[in-house]
Amino acid sequence: MSKAMRMMTVLMLCGALLLSACSKGNEGGGNAENKGNAGNAGSPQAEEKIEEITVAFPMITASQQELQLVEDEINKISEEKIKTHVKFLPISAGEWAQRMNLIFSGGETLDLTYVAGGMYSGMVAKGQLVALDDLLNQHGEGIKSAFEEKYLSSTKIKGQIYSVPTVRDLAASFGITMRKDLVDKHGIDVASIKTLDDVEKVLKTIKDNEPNIVPLVPGGAGQTYRENHVFYDPLGDNMGVLPNYDNGLKVVNLYEMPEYKAFLDRVRQWYLDGYTLADAATNKTQTFELIKSGKAFAYLAMQKPGFAAQESKASSTEMVTAELIAPVATTSTVTGAMWGIPVHSKQQEKAMKFLNLLYSDPAIVNLFDWGIEGKHYVKAEGAADHVIAYPEGKDASTVGYNMLGWMFGNQFLSYVLNTDDPEIWAKTEEFNRVSKPSKALGFVFDASPVKTEVASVTNVVTQYRLPLETGSVDPEKMLPEFIEKLKAAGMDKIIAEKQKQLDEWAKANSVQ
Amino acid sequence: MEIKTTRRKRIHLRRFLPLYLMMIPGLLYLLINNYLPMFGLSIAFKNVNYAQGIWGSDWVGISNFEYLFRTTDAYIITRNTLLYNAVFIVLGLTIAIAIAILLNEIRSKMARGFYQSVILLPYLISMILVSYLVYALLSPQSGFMNKTILPMFGLDPISWYLESKYWPYILTIVHIWKGAGYSCIVFLAAIIGIDREYYEAAELDGATKWMQIRKITLPMITPIITMLALLGIGRIFYSDFGLFYQVPMNSGALYETTNVIDTYVFRGLLQIGDIGMSAAAGFYQSLVGFVLVLVSNYIVRRFDKDNALF
């Protein structure tokens, strides 16, 4: 035994040497490269050299060959305008988190990356992103002018911007989405649906008249009804929230709010009355499929301008929407999709210049969003200049290039498909403008001081959230148990930490 | 005297040199693939900051481990992990051995080949799909159990995914169903390797089949059984994530009997994604397994030196 241990120690030591040797080798390489750059910069007459940057973003099922064509087109523009060659690093959306972990740990080349909202504060706390303020002032004019001040500054952490949100719907409203054929059939007045009481009446109508249809299903597999009916500012992670988007900046426990209890009681009653999907807590079927197959009538969801058209397309069924909660801008809605520059990037200026193009150059934005004109889309005939259509005989599934438009910079520069509302961007801009800002808009919670508690609380929440918020279990019995376990897991400590950070933030930004 | 021993050693070395040479590729691979990355274990004691780099990050002692122990869940997940694994080791081995013995009794090559491929089938299906198949069986509305089987006995439908008491049985059955075909291959190879002469002699002495199994087959494969049991003990704090996460459909109401260390860690780190904390969990699982294996190996050694692993 002891012999074995000795052997092991020796092996480990060998390993340590090798490892340090290899990391040194890497540093050496990096330095040499830097020196080369410095040499170039030293000769002022030399023309600006074309540098390469790597850009990572999540991708869903677009074929790689088509993407390469788009990449080439984008490079034609960027090499000419900003002397930058762009290398795409598309990552399958489902693998995003893991691959990011590897890229950052391995210190791989990456100069510009998409930042998913939920990961933002964690990435900053772990030192993965650089502060962008100076770069924005130097090379980010197009980015700054694309935003209202309240939105761009709401991504600040300790006074500095680490990521820039994309320009899209920056607030969120919540409401119900229903099948139009059944709405018409039963004479439901959509405009009159304003509260959950109204929703209840509609569900009852459907239940009474359409025995084979489930009146209400969750907005997505694994989601609850509460997640799509957010009546407070979640302050990032729902652990400690701000009721009424204000509450004098006093953080409270969501699960102890009387409104939460009332919501659970209502959903439970719906469940018992058969208004909702019986196996919502374990359902793994897409909402669109539930609608398309004719099994379901409606769902609660987060909405935005053009939402009904988007959902109709997705489920191949005409849908209508009613708003239950008016649009509110919170930090979460603004930071939902962003772009940042990784800390180990050696081409930070070039990356910022390219990011600036994403917010100011319609050609680049549309290459990202729609692909190549004539190949992936054509200008629609007899319509406004920014309206496009799929080429003859093609549709979304056969055209070979599909991207999520809200992901690439300034969506307002994007063309609009002829099946959508041509005025959609004007309406979205209006939506952003009129939306009520939460009092805590701009506060980003850093969970790292309480990560032990967050891990425990997350476990408790996943245990109770789905059964309770889908009405599958009795809240009278389970809610007290839930709250007690949350306390045992350290919920109060998280809330105290959040309150402390929020107070500091309010003081620094003179928010009363 | 001293000169003599060194000389003997040298002869010794020359004799064994080819054997050592033979081992080089394998050991080199273990060094690269397994030992070098073990530095990663140090991440468990660090607060990883990428601006400082992983190796330059601050040491934080054992604070990354805290979340594993601080709540009442700690007891539940430890209990579940241990009990499930204990049952899996005992039942899994017994059933795999039984199947191997039965397969060995079958003389028709065709039939044996058929059975063997078919019982291997579940092993080839991913856990996600297994979870769908189980769902087809247990779905509250359209499942076979509630729709066909329970009514046959005049029983009321059961909300399988909300009642935690059934799940220890369900998970054990699924685990064995999926893995038995695979693990019986090892035993089959061992049993076929037994010299036929032993059986022929036993038959001449009029030993029954049952006695042959007890007196010949089982003793002959004991080293393999011991080894697999020891390896199972070494991984007693680990569990098949897919089995405990996908198959119960991550249903919160079942956590009492389905939450194990791996699922707890996964759920806990979903939001914060801290590699220090996940490394801490792995370290803890390995350490417990390591201690248990040393103890059980020591016990085995006391009884029978040849069967010990090292």
Place this chain on the structure above:
Amino acid sequence: MTRQYIGWRTASHVIMALLSLACLLPFVLLFTSSVTDADTIVKEGYTFVPSKLSFAAYDYLFANSKTVIHAYGITILTTVIGTTASLLMTSMLAYPLSRKDLPGGMVIAFIVFFTLLFNGGLVPTYMIYTQMFDIQNTFLAQVIPWLLMNGFNVLLMRAFFMNSIPVPVLESASIDGAGEFTIYYKIVLQLSLPILATIGLFQALAYWNDWNNGLVFITEARLFNLQNVLNKIMSDIEFLTSSASMGAGSVAAQLPSETFRMAIAVVGIVPILIAYPFFQKYFVKGLTIGAVKG
């Protein structure tokens, strides 16, 4: 043949037939669901006799047949190369360890065993392979990391060698002047076909089913194996299902999600089922030859 033996044999057949049924039926269900209309599954659940058939899932795969076939090629290549290399390395490490007279054998056995308990985890392993060996986006990345050899197989093989190769045989060969390599090649390997066949099967299955290496080390589509291609589609579906509100709807609508998982599994398993009987022939032959000689 006594009555008792016939009894045993019949009992074996009955039990095995029942077990086979338990394993076969779910697979049949898997197959029928893969050809069921997606909407029908949502409405009626999984059934053995679907009321409406649809080959949409296979159509989608067929539309990508070029990618799928290429991926099959990669999978077969990695499986063949990997399994062969793995058997060589494993047996060359296991044989010396099985020799009770080898000085330091126990220590090395412990070193092998230790790797089964402790591992550095994904990130450090990734760093070693990418920074020291630049393995990312090469064919070797599908073969070497994690899969090439594992301690479990080494120890298993060692136990078999110890059990089934009589020491006198080795000693007499050694006296006849055979070198260790000759003994290993001519005697040890020939005598241990059962375990070689067993570990070979384990390794082949591991390579066939592996998606992790491709996920971690490969970003270029030309090196994806079958599981990578299928998993990519799956994880996209999974992602879309759980984040329906992200406006990914138009992309989501193209994918036949429910039936797709099943079709993917069928596409991954069927080749194994076709290849298995052939393999089985050699496998059983290996087993029995080993037994006769032993």
